[in-house]
Amino acid sequence: MSFSPEQRREYRAIAHNLKPVITIGDKGLTENLTQELDRALSDHELIKVKIASTDREARQAIIAELCKTSGAQLVQSIGKMAVILRRARKPNPRLSNLIRHSS
Structure with a gap:
């Protein structure tokens, strides 16, 4: 699924003030980093x-x-920097950047 221009603009606006949650270093995508990425996207x-x-x-x-x-x-x-999105089945209103920052 691709984003409409309006959706992409909204997501970029929300992400503008976010700090990076994951930093990928010289070792690349390790198993621990993949687990942390999954947790961050779920939250x-x-x-x-x-x-x-x-x-x-x-x-x-x-x-x-x-x-x-x-x-x-x-x-x-x-x-x-990269901004990525994965919708949660049951988003947590206290943690979800989409819910907390939607206008």
Whole structure:
């Protein structure tokens, strides 16, 4: 599923003030990082991820793998930051960035 321009704009606006929840270093996607990513997406639905790699193609490959393994969708990627979204079945109103920041 792809986002409409209005949805993408709304998600980018919500993510603008968020801090990165996950930072991917030189080791790439480890099992522990994948578990933490799954937990963060289940709790917050919309998160920012920082990729420490300096190579653009490597960052894009990491983002693609990140989305594939987590079942999330890429909202936006700028430089070393990526915003990804995975809807929760039962979102927690206290933790979900979509619910807390919707207008």
